[in-house]
Amino acid sequence: MNPHLLISPEVQAARRQGTAVVALESTIVAHGMPWPQNLETALQVEHTVRQHGAVPATIAVLDGRLCVGLDRAQLERVATSPDMAKASRRDLAYAVARRGHAATTVAATMIVAHLADIDVFVTGGIGGVHRGAAESFDISADLQELARTPVAVVCAGAKSILDISLTLEYLETHGVPVISVGQDAFAAFYCRDSGFKADFRLDDPAEQAAFIRAHWDLGLGSGVVVSNPVPEADALPADLVNGWIAQALAEARQQNIAGKGTTPFLLARIKTLSQGRSLATNKALVVHNAVAGARLAVALQATRNG
Ligand code: PSU
Ligand code: MN
Numbered sequence: 490m491n492p493h494l495l496i497s498p499e500v501q502a503a504r505r506q507g508t509a510v511v512a513l514e515s516t517i518v519a520h521g522m523p524w525p526q527n528l529e530t531a532l533q534v535e536h537t538v539r540q541h542g543a544v545p546a547t548i549a550v551l552d553g554r555l556c557v558g559l560d561r562a563q564l565e566r567v568a569t570s571p572d573m574a575k576a577s578r579r580d581l582a583y584a585v586a587r588r589g590h591a592a593t594t595v596a597a598t599m600i601v602a603h604l605a606d607i608d609v610f611v612t613g614g615i616g617g618v619h620r621g622a623a624e625s626f627d628i629s630a631d632l633q634e635l636a637r638t639p640v641a642v643v644c645a646g647a648k649s650i651l652d653i654s655l656t657l658e659y660l661e662t663h664g665v666p667v668i669s670v671g672q673d674a675f676a677a678f679y680c681r682d683s684g685f686k687a688d689f690r691l692d693d694p695a696e697q698a699a700f701i702r703a704h705w706d707l708g709l710g711s712g713v714v715v716s717n718p719v720p721e722a723d724a725l726p727a728d729l730v731n732g733w734i735a736q737a738l739a740e741a742r743q744q745n746i747a748g749k750g751t752t753p754f755l756l757a758r759i760k761t762l763s764q765g766r767s768l769a770t771n772k773a774l775v776v777h778n779a780v781a782g783a784r785l786a787v788a789l790q791a792t793r794n795g
Contacts, residue, residue, distance in 0.1 A: 497558025
């Protein structure tokens with residue numbers, strides 16, 4: 490085992506007993522949602538994973554250790570500490586070497602999950618190719634990570650703050666399959682339909698697990714995106730969402746927001762512009778993804794236990 494990992498007793502026990510484990514990210518807690526909804530959501534997501542037969546492993550860097558599975562106090566620390574960095578692939582070693590604290594993005598969470606031999610990771614939405622990327626070069630490291638790290642990422646698609654068409658092109662180029670659950674379309678986070686089709690529709694967790702196992706057994710090496718649309722009742726109307734996004738993007742441009750600050754800035758602005766509706770939807774979709782992710786993890790674990 491990698492010496493920088495610190496695996497919680499609950500996750501260690503699950504591993505020993507062949508119980509399914511679901512990785513969860515911490516950037517959404519530290520930088521994606523405001524206090525106290527961030528902690529509430531994190532706790533509810535963990536609870537939902539347990540209710541569906543798997544063990545949650547929230548991942549963060551604390552005191553330089555790559556923590557897999559956080560207790561309540563550690564989760565509160567991630568949710569409240571003002572000094573939580575946002576760590577993607579390039580930032581992990583800095584946090585470890587300086588014995589610092591960092592929330593992990595989708596990319597960094599995939600890396601740590603893979604080091605800890607966890608197959609399934611649940612998040613809200615993946616990062617992607619930002620609009621205007623031809624000028625800004627802003628392409629989330631999440632996509633590179635999906636290209637190289639064999640973890641299944643259950644998400645509600647990608648937010649339309651991004652260029653979804655280019656995001657899907659990028660994934661195709663890098664051989665990352667996009668599976669959709671319950672519909673043909675790739676999901677668009679706050680909305681169910683991005684206007685683009687996913688590669689494969691697989692509704693049943695056992696079918697998803699068979700596909701993912703085959704992908705890895707073939708040595709294809711990459712991650713897999715599992716797009717799970719937000720429930721109908723929690724979805725937001727696309728025209729409203731597009732209006733908030735257009736305004737948030739214009740403000741980001743005026744204020745010269747760049748780099749890792751972009752996504753948190755846009756999320757916070759959309760929350761304010763929507764008078765909190767985007768946050769309620771965000772919460773609902775992550776919890777919904779926890780159900781799909783736990784079921785998938787149980788099905789994949791069955792293919793391991795033979
Ligand atoms: N999607 C959300 N909330 C978030 C994020 C994505 O709904 O907080 C976070 C994830 O951690 C993702 C990161 O990995 O934003 C992407 O950041 P960037 O665009 O800087 O790569
Ligand atoms: Mn970026």
